[in-house]
Amino acid sequence: MEKVLTRNIGADLKPTDLKAYEANGGYRGLRKALAGLSPKDCQDVISASNLRGRGGAGFPTGMKWSFVPMDDRCTPGHKYLVCNADEMEPGAFKDRLLMECDPHQLIEGMILSAYTIGADISYIFIRGEYVAAIQRLRDALAECYNAGYLGDNILGSTFSLNMYVHPSAGRYICGEETALINALEGKRANPRAKPPFPQVSGLWGRPTIVNNVETLCNISHIIDRGADWFNTLGVGEDSGTKMFGVSGRVNNPGCWELPMGTPIREIIEHHAGGMQQGLQLKGFLPGGGSTDFLTDKHLDLAMDYNVIGKAGSRMGTGTIIILDDQTCPVGMVLNLIRFFAHESCGFCTPCRDGLPWSRQVLEDIESGRGHAEDLDTLAYQVGYIGTIGNTHCALAPGAMEPLQSALKYFRDDFERHIYGGCCPYNTARRA
């Protein structure tokens, strides 16, 4: 398979500097666009490429961009492009790699995206703990300003763009694009109501596009090599390649660029080296902590948005978390719910007060203090907190996904806790 996103990433994981990046075809896409493609042309290419957002929801990127008012539809003022590099979803670790090892790929993608939507200011909203990535991005930005890839009249064109790295002060909810915008404005990161969508009223009330790191990393390649090429990369329904990862107790946890539609079994058994000795696969979250469990029944599914969706889960970030047969599913769900309850922004009632309630019920069950009715209560909470539209943003429905599927697939585990009066696993104190 042809490496696209990771072609500059070697085994040593050293960052690619400007020279090396250019030497390997870097900024060719940008030169091509500025020399002969209008924003509209670029927009068309991206739409035709069928690129879907890699931030979790898989929303078609071209369509998202098409909502940005252009020229006469737009009142004068700034437009913004924001890179969502918050990556705080439990079990997600793909954007870190792309930024630490090939910062220019992201930056070139952002310049091209900004050019397409007519943005003149762009931000990389990155989680504060990514110290190395922050530094490398800043270094790369400095190189770009020096080389004329950023700033006024980029490469002699009429297009100007400034780009800033904005390290977050830390909250999972900042990854939600409208909360992210509030955070960028220096406010509490409560999500905003949609509509209006950020494409028309986002940062400082101006048209704004928020895209995931990996989404943006694809842009320069698509502009450079065309939509058709990109459409041939996937082996399933979706186009392009994708960063897939596996964590948990497998032999070779890690993150790899693979074609869209790669079967799950191949990822887990081939790339991640299968389960560690003595462990069986009990289930897995296909795309991070806010996706539903799948089980060994699903191993032969292709990692495509719709395929995983039909199986009752979501592709999410494409980073798989493995639950083995010696790890307590109740404990795992409790761990996740604890995270989500803590990371709730506190704006809307079902999430703010409902998640701590789920946490309390799960704590009771996990510690052997559970009651038979607790399972009904949990099921009730799943409906109440987990239905899209019941809450202000998607955090809470995401939080309920592992719980709802655990109740489906691992109900007997819950019952063993309740009727046995203790946790049948011994997950704690294990290193």
Added chain:
Amino acid sequence: MPTIYVDDQALEVAQGENILEACLNAGLDLPYFCWHPAMGSIGSCRQCAVVQYQNEEDTKGRIVMGCMTPVTEGARFSLNTDNASKFREAVVESLMLNHPHDCPVCGEGGECHLQDMTVMVGHRDRRYTGKKNTHRNQYLGPLIHHEMNRCITCYRCERYYRDYAGGNDLAAQASHDHVYFGRHEEGVLQSEFSGNLVEVCPTGVFTDKPFLKHYSRKWDLQSAPSICSGCAVGCNIAPAERYGKLKRVHNRYNHEVNGYFLCDRGRFGSGYINSDSRLDYAGIKKPDGSFMAVHQQQAIDTAVEWVKNKKVAGIGSPRGSIEANYLLRELVGAANFVPGFSDREAGILKAIVRILKTTTAINPSIKQMETADAILILGEDVTNTAPRVALGLRQAVRNKAFELAAQMGLPQWQDAAVRNLAQDQRSPMIIVSATDTRLDDVASQCISLSPDDIAAFGYGVAEALSGRKSQDEMVNQVAAVLAGANNPLVISGASMLHEGIVNSAVAVAEQLHSCDKPSMLSLCVAESNSLGLALLVDDPNSDANMSIANLTKQASDFDVVIVLENSLERRGLSEQIDSLYKANTKVISMDILENTTLANSDLVLPAASYAESQGTVVNSEGRAQRYFPVYQPSTERLPSWQWLLKLAVGCEHGGLANLEYFDQVVAACANSQAAFGRLVDVAPMRDYRNQGLKVPRQTHRYSGRTAMHAGVSVHEPQQPQDSQSPLTFSMEGLNRESPAALMPYVWSPGWNSNQSLQKFQAEVDGPLKGGTAGVHLISSDASGAVEPAVPITPTLKPHHWRLVPVHQVHGSDEMSVNTDEIAQLAGRAFIAVGAKLAEKLGVTEGDGLIVAPHNTELSLQVKILSRVAKNCVGFSAGYLETLDLQPGDLVTLSKDEAWVQPTSTVIATDRGPAHV
């Protein structure tokens, strides 16, 4: 008008509203928390959930928030389907996880919106068995008590306090289920409108602190429709009583005037009514200067003896009712009556009456002011002189945001979205004033000028509007801004006691009018009935001076002078007033609290406060409004109009002696003067009946009526009868569908909190079903009121500064400052300087300055303002210590080396040892 279907019932709804509003308008009970009619929707509480269906075939539907969903033609919803009602119950259940378990004994019980909603959704049994989160409460000053554990995180407090009222010292803190609403550190809430938190909070997190000291249940309070006496805005209030004490003041909705909100002076400034320094008995001065207490009849007899067939003069009161002032004028004869203004007030009020009767500009209500898209304020610190108007202006500057939103098809009620879209973009508001004002933070431009220069600036703007450009670029800019507006508003008023400023405002407004703008002109005046009184003495055919000085000069010509509710010292003419006291003339005065005028009188009569009497006052908009007694005054006190009527009867006064009822006084007054012709329409007369019944002041759940006085006497007293008004002092009667002027409180089945108001409104946020209280007494003939500018050559003396009054919402008002909590907030009298001058004088905030030349050298505490006009220095207006300082005087300033800086100005006596 779109049609929507709610539970298969077709509803005609208004274009642009949301489902929650539509349901409430249709009389359906849809629970909600975070939504507020004045503040719109944010969708945080998720309480107003309904199910929306795609079409008729869709049986499943999906849950949407009513408050966030616009109505669209043909849209189908359900409130009652299991999905929706179960979800709403779940929301309350989760709000209850951490809510204290003291519902039956909680102070908010009985008027708690959360309690109402809990009952409404049917939540009863808790399933949560974990620990509850608890919070620390904060000391927030003398007005507001904090009880954070009751919080349900609806964000209304923060949205009201910060977004609506512009306060910046209360904010949401922390996150997830630890969100906390409070200050950074304990301390007094700084907003002049903090009290509305009490009514905005759907539970009891922010409560009325003075009320807590003598708490009663809402249903045990007796209320009457009343009008705030704090200033001339005339906010409608519902004061409440029990056990003969005024317990608290709540807002009473008036669509045009105050809407849902009051200022803190209005809400908390009536404590003086319960004060110990109120007169209990009438008193006759003894030769040794002390008073002999006498009974009512004896006092009347004495007064009659002094007055009958004698030369009598009367001094009226701008805080007294039209009726009392009218009676006094009739009693003494128009020629012997002065309204009780100071010289300057009299001049300005005379001008204002003339202006309002002739101006081409619109004299707007607050509701109308909120539509302004450009505002020019000349010389008023509106927040401190007409507070509720300032709150309206804070909404008006948001019109820019609404305009931007409309361009995007975003409804106004999408509150957060509209704010995010507009960010700091506001409609222009230009403030030209001598010192900083409390609206500076939302002004597009603040210009500091001396009073004379403010007037010149105003005239300059008018000239520039007429096409003659000024030398001063700023003037041209301001003119251009106003000229670019569709709904410009000019605000000025009497607070600087400078007629030129008022006239210049007229010039601007009328020039805008002749540029084909429906321009608005609003003029602030000082007291609750200043304008009514000015109207009473308004005689276009006479040039008579309306001032007290006019009368005191000839005091010795009279045998008796009767003073109606007026502490004459405050009119700033101490020498002349002294001459009145010294003259061989008897002074009879009636008032509510002790004051120097009373002390210098020969006969004093204890007057009832506004809460114990009936009357009409005219606000600065020219709107006449009636207040009714909340409870009967204690035996020896009488409303002033009754003292005067008894006196007239005793004196066998030709025109008055046959009057008995308040309504007859009203009718007589209406007949006497064209301007008051509509006085009879202000509120229903005493014979009004609602379906045959009077309107009750007490709730139908009023408890313990027969036992209330059992501690004093086991004999059940007869319930007081109210023969003067259509209200009863009991729970008997009908409180639904009565006229707006007769709405003592709001309550509706299932809605015990003040949110029941929506059941009284014709539509959400609209006028009351019973109309809008108040009657406009002044209509303009639109002949034009512009007066030519009087050329002013300001006298500048080296090392002298011009005194300008600085008004304080807590401190400048005569009556409210006699309330303990307000006195705490008022702090000391001050002399206000800019930072530069302070440096020059070698003083800092809290030091002392000697203000001279003056009859007695005055030392005052220094306050540093962020902006003060050149050559000007401010002084605290209305404070007893500064009553003798005259606006416009030139003074010298020097540091008072002997000044002792007080250690703390906030007397936090109510601060308990622990706040846990």
Added chain:
Amino acid sequence: MNDAQMIHTDLDSVLSAEELTAIDRELSHVPYKSGAAIDALKIVQAKRGWISDQSLQAIAKYLEMSAEELEGIATFYNLIYRRPVGKKVILFCDSVSCWICGCDGIKQKITDVLGINYGETTEDKEYSLIPVPCLGACDKAPVMMVGDDLVTHLDDAKIDELFTDKAKYSGGNT
């Protein structure tokens, strides 16, 4: 003068010239001063380890916002510390992949070695221990950050090496 004003005395001298320059740089690309609130908090915290009341008030004043508004922001974010922390903050990942890989045991080990629990600081003020959501290094679980360094593949031996036998430890191994 009232309470709120009283606390604002002398706040102008709290922030260092260096901090002010850094804040000004952020101000240059935001349309409203308050827009740099989070950056300013981070700048000041970078130097001082945490945000004291006084720092908070000084930043608020500089950005022309109220202390309440800034407090609302400071207390919202996980990485702004409103209480003193040790010289190095240990951000200990307790999220799902690390948990599966036994982070509870490692946490216990740290507590045993350093004598601190979550939210606590060692007596010598060297370390504070704070749980952090997933650090995005799940393939190297369990992980934590010590100061700016990411430490991966944690086990008991590594904890000993880090905290009791510092000589052996040679920085992060990302």
